[in-house]
Amino acid sequence: MDAPPDNDVLWARALHYTHKDGSPGLEDVSLDVRQGEILAVAGPRGSGKTTLLRCLSGMERVRQGEVWFDGAPVHTLGPLARERLRRNRFGWIDPVPVLVPELTVWENTALPLMLRGAGRRQAKATAQEWLDRLDIGDLARKRPHRLRQAERQRACIARALAPAPTVLFADEPAAPLHRADRVHVLRTLTTAARSHGITVVLATHDPETAAVADRTVALLDGRRVQSVHLPPVDDATEGRATCSLSV
Numbered sequence: 041m042d043a044p045p046d047n048d049v050l051w052a053r054a055l056h057y058t059h060k061d062g063s064p065g066l067e068d069v070s071l072d073v074r075q076g077e078i079l080a081v082a083g084p085r086g087s088g089k090t091t092l093l094r095c096l097s098g099m100e101r102v103r104q105g106e107v108w109f110d111g112a113p114v115h116t117l118g119p120l121a122r123e124r125l126r127r128n129r130f131g132w133i134d135p136v137p138v139l140v141p142e143l144t145v146w147e148n149t150a151l152p153l154m155l156r157g158a159g160r161r162q163a164k165a166t167a168q169e170w171l172d173r174l175d176i177g178d179l180a181r182k183r184p185h186r187l188r189q190a191e192r193q194r195a196c197i198a199r200a201l202a203p204a205p206t207v208l209f210a211d212e213p214a215a216p217l218h219r220a221d222r223v224h225v226l227r228t229l230t231t232a233a234r235s236h237g238i239t240v241v242l243a244t245h246d247p248e249t250a251a252v253a254d255r256t257v258a259l260l261d262g263r264r265v266q267s268v269h270l271p272p273v274d275d276a277t278e279g280r281a282t283c284s285l286s287v
């Protein structure tokens with residue numbers, strides 16, 4: 041198979057993935073992610089969004105199909121090389137905030153910077169800047185259990201953005217936030233990504249979250265499809281109609 045075009049930061053071809061227990065994950069998924077773009081991977085629950093992000097980021101070993109990052113193959117790398125790639129070039133946001141409980145918020149945020157070799161003082165200053173941008177600068181010295189869930193998720197977003205990764209994988213990053221918070225945090229995330237040239241791959245089942253992206257690819261039952269029907273996440277409380285997302 042040919043190497044990907046130069047302006048694609050990520051390039052996947054004919055990905056098939058089966059979970060260890062035999063559950064189907066992905067079927068023949070191909071996708072290009074351009075440098076600096078914000079790409080939404082949209083689909084209902086269980087459609088394979090997380091599995092796709094895990095394969096693209098090297099978290100899962102791809103046995104069938106190819107993944108390329110920055111013109112180099114990822115699918116042929118061993119576990120250590122994939123771990124190094126994730127640490128040095130990628131960022132990751134989970135739907136549920138996970139922080140090291142023994143560390144303060146700024147120490148959590150500074151951790152990936154220090155793992156990449158930054159000194160403590162520099163890492164602390166950068167972490168504080170990002171916490172300020174996410175409006176939780178005043179919580180920097182607290183430990184995670186003192187924060188609300190939405191504040192912990194902001195800390196996770198600050199931690200993911202602080203090292204300015206080449207690609208940020210954001211798996212339902214706004215899921216634990218209330219609607220007003222969600223809009224604000226997504227705007228901060230996308231503005232920061234654009235100003236730092238960070239490419240974002242954003243998995244979501246929420247049409248409003250997908251709307252912040254430059255482009256959307258839709259998944260259904262582990263396959264790419266042209267369009268997908270997504271009920272708004274606040275549907276039950278706000279009584280809004282089901283939304284159809286075409287790509």
Ligand SMILES: Nc1ncnc2c1ncn2[C@@H]1O[C@H](COP(=O)(O)OP(=O)(O)OP(=O)(O)O)[C@@H](O)[C@H]1O
Nearest residue numbers: 059061063064065084085086087088089090091092
């Ligand atoms: N570790 C696992 N072992 C077995 N099956 C899994 C595993 N993780 C996911 N699956 C199954 O693979 C399919 C795709 O799951 P995945 O989590 O990738 O979808 P998703 O679109 O991200 O869903 P959600 O929005 O609920 O996170 C689902 O049928 C799911 O049950």
